[in-house]
Amino acid sequence: MPSFFDSWLPFFYLYGIGGLFFVLGLVIIRRSGAIDMKKRKHRFWFRVLIGGFIYFALIHALGIIAALYW
Amino acid sequence: MEQINSNLESFHNIGTTTDWVVMVAYFIAVMLFGSYFGRYNRSTKDFFFGGRRFAWWLIAFSIVATGVGSHSFVKYSAMGFKNGFSSTMTYINDWFFVPFFLFGWLPIIVYTKIRSIPEYFERRFSPSARFLATILLLFYMIGYISIGFLTLGKAALPLLPESFSLFGMEFQVTLMGVIIFIAVITGIYITFGGQTAVIFTDLLQGAILLFAGFLLFFLGVAHLGGFDIFWDILPTEWKLPLANFNEPSSFNFVGIFWQDGVAGSVGFLFMNMGLIMRFMATKSVDEGRKAATFNILFMLPLSAIVVGNAGWIGKALSISNPAEVPPNTVPDEIFVVVANIVSSPGVFGFIMAALTAALMSTVDTLINATAAVYINDVHRPIEAFLKVDQSDLKKTDRSELVAARYSSIVITTLGVLGVLIFRDFPTVYEAHGYFHSTLTPPLVVAIFLGLFWKKFTPAAVITTFVGGVALMIAALHYPNLISPFDHGIEMNPERPYSYIRALYNLFVCVAVGVTVALSSRYLKDAAGRIRNSEYSRIIIYSIVSLSVLLFTLILFNLGNEPLLLFQALLLIVTVAVSSEYLVKYDEIAQTEGLTVWSVKKAKEFFKGGKINDREGEVIHVHWKLKEFDEDVLYFSKNDMAKMQAEVGDLVYICDKRKYLGGLKSVHSVFGEPHEEDGIVYMNEENRLNGQFIPGRVLTAEKEM
Structure with a gap:
C-alpha cells in the first residue's frame, strides 16, 4: 500500500493551498463588484466557479480511491 | 536501436513509407486550409486578433491544439512512462486562478483595448515598467517557442534515419538539424497565415488531435489484451493521479504544484499572449469566459489522457513484454515507440502527423503572439520616438503588417537558438519546468498585484522586476537559498530545485513588491528630499548608476553569498528610490478601469458612455x-x-x-x-x- 506521502497528502495540499488561492479570488471579485450577484448571468458564473472546484476535487479523490482500492 | 548512454536506448527509422506519405499529405492539407483563412486578414488587428468576432465553441476547440501542443505529448508521455497517471497533474490544477482570470484579467484586457501585456504596464504604471515587462515577456515567449521546437525535434528524430546521402555526401541527422528544418516550415506558414489562419487550423486540429489521442489509447489497451489487463499490470503507485509529495527531485508533487499549478497556471492564463489573443478574438467577454471555462473543465482533462496515455501503455508493455518496449527506452521517445507498436502503417503516420501538427500550431500561435508584442511594444514606440509620419492609417497598417511578418522570421530564429539552453535537460518536461520556475514569477507577481491591488505603485512594480530578478539570480548562484522552501525535496546538484525554485522566486518577488508598495510614504519623502537638494540631478544619476553597477555585480557573482545578498538588498533600495523620483504617477487616473476594483469603469471606457x-x-x-x-x-x-x-x-x-x-x-x-x-x-x-x-x-x- 502506498504511503500517505504518495496518496492523500498531495490531495490535501493541492486543495488546501490551492483552495486558499481560489477563495481569495472569489472574495476579491465579489468585494470589488467585478462579479455582480444581482445579475442572473453572474450568479450562474459564480455557481460554475464553485462547481468547477468541487468537480476537480472529485476527479482527484476518485482517482486516488480507484488506484488504492480498485 | 542505439545506446545513447550507458542506460537508455534510442530509436531511429521508425515508421514506413506509407506513414511518411500520410504525414506529408496531412501537413500540406493543414497548410492549405490555414492559407485559405489568411485572406480574412485586412489589418494588423485581423492578423493578430482575428478581429474580435468568434463564437466561444470555435475558440474553445482551437485552444485544444494550443494546450496539447504546449504541454506536449512528448513530455507527458515521457512522464507517464516514468511515473504513471500522475503525468496528468499539470492538466488538472488550473482551476484555482480561474476566478481571477474570468472576472479580473479577461474583462480588463478586453475593455481597455490593450493589444499586449506590456501596454497594460504602461497604462497602469509607466513607460519604464512597460519596457521592463516587454523584455521579460519576450524572454518568456521566445523560451516557450524554444521548448516547442525542442519537443518537435525530439518527436521527429526517432522517425528519421541516423544519416542520409545527398549528391554523394553523407549527412548526419541531428536534433538541431531537424529543428532548423521544422522552423523553416513553421516560419513560412505563420508569416503568411496570421491569427485567423491559426484559429481555424487549430480548430481542425483540436478535433483530430482528440480523435488521434483516444485512438492510440484504445489501440494500446487492445494490444495489451483489454482494460482489465492494462489496469492490473500497472503498480498501484503508477495509478495515483498525484505524484509522491516530495520525491524524487525530478518529479514530485509539491515542486510541480508551485511550478505548474501556481506559476505555470497563472503564467498560462495571464501571460501567454498566444492564449490571451485567442480569448480576445471571441466576440465578447462572456464568450471568452465560456471558451476558457469549457476548455479548463472538459478539454484539459481529456487532453491529459490524449498526451499521457502512450506513456502508460508503454509502461504496461515494458512490464508485460520488455522485448517489445525495453524498460530503459529514452522517455522522450516513448510516444513514438508505442504509437508505432500499437498501430498499423498509415495509422501511425496519421497519429504522428496529427500530434506533431498540433505542436506546430502551438509554436505558430506563440510566434504570432510574440510578433504582436514586437509590433506593439517595440516597433510602434520606436516609430513614435523617431517621429515617423503615421497620419496615413492605411499606409501605417500595411507597413506594420510587413514588419510583423519579418519579425516572425527573426523570432523563429531566436526560438531555434534558444533550444541550445534547454536541450541538455534529461527530459523536455524538466526543461519546461525549469523554464517556468525561472521566467514566470516576476511578471506573474507584477500582473497580479497590479491588477488586484490599487496601492501597487510604479516604484513597486519596477523594483519587483529588477530586485526580484536580482534575488532570483542570487539563488541561481547559491541554490541553498531555496532550501527553506524545499518541503523536504532533495537537492540535485546538477539541476538544483528545478520545480520548487518557483516558490522561492514567487516569494522574493511578492516580498519585494509588497514591501516597496507599503513603503511608499518613506520613498516619497526620500524622493522629495532629493528634489529639494541643489544637487538633485547628480544624486539621482549616481543612484541610477549604482543600481546598474549592483545588478552587473549580482549577475556575474563577483563576491560571495553574504556580499551578493547585501548587493541585492541595496539594489532594491536604490531602484525603489530612483523609480519613485523619476516616474510620474497619477494614482487615480492610472488605476481607474485598470484594476479589478473598477471593471465597470473599464466597460464604460470601452463603450465610451453609460452602459x-x-x-x-x-x-x-x-x-x-x-x-x-x-x-x-x-x-x-x-x-x-x-x-x-x-x-x-x-x-x-x-x-x-x-x-x-x-x-x-x-x-x-x-x-x-x-x-x-x-x-x-x-x-x-x-x-x-x-x-x-x-x-x-x-x-x-x-x-x-
Whole structure:
C-alpha cells in the first residue's frame, strides 16, 4: 500500500493551498463588484466557479480511491 | 536501436513509407486550409486578433491544439512512462486562478483595448515598467517557442534515419538539424497565415488531435489484451493521479504544484499572449469566459489522457513484454515507440502527423503572439520616438503588417537558438519546468498585484522586476537559498530545485513588491528630499548608476553569498528610490478601469458612455448597402426595441450560419433608427470587414 506521502497528502495540499488561492479570488471579485450577484448571468458564473472546484476535487479523490482500492 | 548512454536506448527509422506519405499529405492539407483563412486578414488587428468576432465553441476547440501542443505529448508521455497517471497533474490544477482570470484579467484586457501585456504596464504604471515587462515577456515567449521546437525535434528524430546521402555526401541527422528544418516550415506558414489562419487550423486540429489521442489509447489497451489487463499490470503507485509529495527531485508533487499549478497556471492564463489573443478574438467577454471555462473543465482533462496515455501503455508493455518496449527506452521517445507498436502503417503516420501538427500550431500561435508584442511594444514606440509620419492609417497598417511578418522570421530564429539552453535537460518536461520556475514569477507577481491591488505603485512594480530578478539570480548562484522552501525535496546538484525554485522566486518577488508598495510614504519623502537638494540631478544619476553597477555585480557573482545578498538588498533600495523620483504617477487616473476594483469603469471606457445592461433579443435581419462614412449600423425602431438598444449602444452582427462561428461578423454602433423592419443599413467598410454575402440573413444583438 502506498504511503500517505504518495496518496492523500498531495490531495490535501493541492486543495488546501490551492483552495486558499481560489477563495481569495472569489472574495476579491465579489468585494470589488467585478462579479455582480444581482445579475442572473453572474450568479450562474459564480455557481460554475464553485462547481468547477468541487468537480476537480472529485476527479482527484476518485482517482486516488480507484488506484488504492480498485 | 542505439545506446545513447550507458542506460537508455534510442530509436531511429521508425515508421514506413506509407506513414511518411500520410504525414506529408496531412501537413500540406493543414497548410492549405490555414492559407485559405489568411485572406480574412485586412489589418494588423485581423492578423493578430482575428478581429474580435468568434463564437466561444470555435475558440474553445482551437485552444485544444494550443494546450496539447504546449504541454506536449512528448513530455507527458515521457512522464507517464516514468511515473504513471500522475503525468496528468499539470492538466488538472488550473482551476484555482480561474476566478481571477474570468472576472479580473479577461474583462480588463478586453475593455481597455490593450493589444499586449506590456501596454497594460504602461497604462497602469509607466513607460519604464512597460519596457521592463516587454523584455521579460519576450524572454518568456521566445523560451516557450524554444521548448516547442525542442519537443518537435525530439518527436521527429526517432522517425528519421541516423544519416542520409545527398549528391554523394553523407549527412548526419541531428536534433538541431531537424529543428532548423521544422522552423523553416513553421516560419513560412505563420508569416503568411496570421491569427485567423491559426484559429481555424487549430480548430481542425483540436478535433483530430482528440480523435488521434483516444485512438492510440484504445489501440494500446487492445494490444495489451483489454482494460482489465492494462489496469492490473500497472503498480498501484503508477495509478495515483498525484505524484509522491516530495520525491524524487525530478518529479514530485509539491515542486510541480508551485511550478505548474501556481506559476505555470497563472503564467498560462495571464501571460501567454498566444492564449490571451485567442480569448480576445471571441466576440465578447462572456464568450471568452465560456471558451476558457469549457476548455479548463472538459478539454484539459481529456487532453491529459490524449498526451499521457502512450506513456502508460508503454509502461504496461515494458512490464508485460520488455522485448517489445525495453524498460530503459529514452522517455522522450516513448510516444513514438508505442504509437508505432500499437498501430498499423498509415495509422501511425496519421497519429504522428496529427500530434506533431498540433505542436506546430502551438509554436505558430506563440510566434504570432510574440510578433504582436514586437509590433506593439517595440516597433510602434520606436516609430513614435523617431517621429515617423503615421497620419496615413492605411499606409501605417500595411507597413506594420510587413514588419510583423519579418519579425516572425527573426523570432523563429531566436526560438531555434534558444533550444541550445534547454536541450541538455534529461527530459523536455524538466526543461519546461525549469523554464517556468525561472521566467514566470516576476511578471506573474507584477500582473497580479497590479491588477488586484490599487496601492501597487510604479516604484513597486519596477523594483519587483529588477530586485526580484536580482534575488532570483542570487539563488541561481547559491541554490541553498531555496532550501527553506524545499518541503523536504532533495537537492540535485546538477539541476538544483528545478520545480520548487518557483516558490522561492514567487516569494522574493511578492516580498519585494509588497514591501516597496507599503513603503511608499518613506520613498516619497526620500524622493522629495532629493528634489529639494541643489544637487538633485547628480544624486539621482549616481543612484541610477549604482543600481546598474549592483545588478552587473549580482549577475556575474563577483563576491560571495553574504556580499551578493547585501548587493541585492541595496539594489532594491536604490531602484525603489530612483523609480519613485523619476516616474510620474497619477494614482487615480492610472488605476481607474485598470484594476479589478473598477471593471465597470473599464466597460464604460470601452463603450465610451453609460452602459445599457437591459437584456434584449437576438434578431434576424437582411442587409443593404448605403453610402456614409461613420462606423454605425442603422436598424428600424422596432428592431432596436426588440434588442433593448439605444442610439450609441454597441452592436454585433453576424452571418446567421452558426457553424461559421462568427467568421463573417462585425462590431459597430447603433445609429439613428429608420422605419423598415428586418433591414440593417451598412457601409462598404463594414460589409468588407464582415465579409457578408449578398442575400444571406444576419443575426444582430446588442453587445452593451
